Amino acid sequence: MLVLISVFGISQVKENGGLLPDICNFYKDTHQNKKTKEWSDPICCDLHVTIPIIWTLIVTTVFDLY
Numbered sequence: 001m002l003v004l005i006s007v008f009g010i011s012q013v014k015e016n017g018g019l020l021p022d023i024c025n026f027y028k029d030t031h032q033n034k035k036t037k038e039w040s041d042p043i044c045c046d047l048h049v050t051i052p053i054i055w056t057l058i059v060t061t062v063f064d065l066y
Helices: 002-008 010-015 023-031 042-065
Strands: none
Touching: 023 042
């Protein structure tokens, strides 16, 4: 949990009512131009699509360890 807070930043956690922000939205906000809606690099769009799949695998694996 501490690692995730470090990645997102304390201020973003506070702005989200003490909860971690959605990782997909966080990635989009940090890799897509807000005015033009263009990705900072073409691969970012592909990665944005795969994030939920990877995130699910990580969470499933962590919970399986316990």
